[in-house]
Amino acid sequence: MINTVLNIIVVGLILFSLLAIIRAYSGPTVLDRVVAMNVITTNVVLIILIFSFLDKSFYYIDVAFVFVLGAFIGTLCILKLLREGHII
Amino acid sequence: MVLQYVAVFFLLGGFFFLIVGVIGLIRLPDVYTRMHALGKCDTLGTGMVLIGLMFLVQDVTNITKLILIMAMIITINPVVTHLIAKTAYNRGTPMAEGSFLINDYVASQRRRRKRQLETNLSKEGGESQT
Structure with a gap:
């Protein structure tokens, strides 16, 4: 039972990422694309965690943690570039 | 379970x-x-x-x-x-x-800064005339 539920959730997360890619393709401004990228990042973190449970290889939880921090720094750099025109 | x-x-x-x-x-x-x-x-x-x-x-x-x-x-x-x-x-x-916006923060800040600049300019002008 639990495996079917987790598989359904993974397929749903992939579909939501595709919908967010549609929004990132047709977004009128840059900030729509930033928001869609944020959603895709969160979905990828959830997919990594669910696969680490399904595969019983729990070392991928550290990978998900590093991925969260890297995505946060990337979003901050993009927003600072948009506000001030330079990063450093 | x-x-x-x-x-x-x-x-x-x-x-x-x-x-x-x-x-x-x-x-x-x-x-x-x-x-x-x-x-x-x-x-x-x-x-x-x-x-x-x-x-x-x-x-x-x-x-x-x-x-x-x-x-x-x-x-x-x-x-x-x-x-x-x-x-x-x-x-x-x-x-x-x-x-619509209810409380435009940036516009109110800009208005206040402009008013302060005008008062400063009038003070300096008064001092330079005397």
Whole structure:
């Protein structure tokens, strides 16, 4: 039972990422694309965690943690570039 | 066995909130309303899915790591949403048709700075005439 539920959730997360890619393709401004990228990042973190449970290889939880921090720094750099025109 | 049902409840609840957030991302007309949909639904859905995984993973170290990831996401996601909203407001991104601002913070600040500059200029002019 639990495996079917987790598989359904993974397929749903992939579909939501595709919908967010549609929004990132047709977004009128840059900030729509930033928001869609944020959603895709969160979905990828959830997919990594669910696969680490399904595969019983729990070392991928550290990978998900590093991925969260890297995505946060990337979003901050993009927003600072948009506000001030330079990063450093 | 009871723990599995509790985990399924949390996982499907988080899945529902993720569905609502992505429908808001597709359907809503504006940058601000899209952030309004995603800043709440995505945080809550991710938190509920991670709580469901915590019921499944019955190991102390992995539960601790999952709690750490959940705390990171719950603090990072609203911060990023707030920064995106501030950037959109400073760049002057247009809003949807029919929406209006109640309290325009930047305009009031600019007006106050202009008035202060005028008073300073009049003071300096008075001093230079005498």
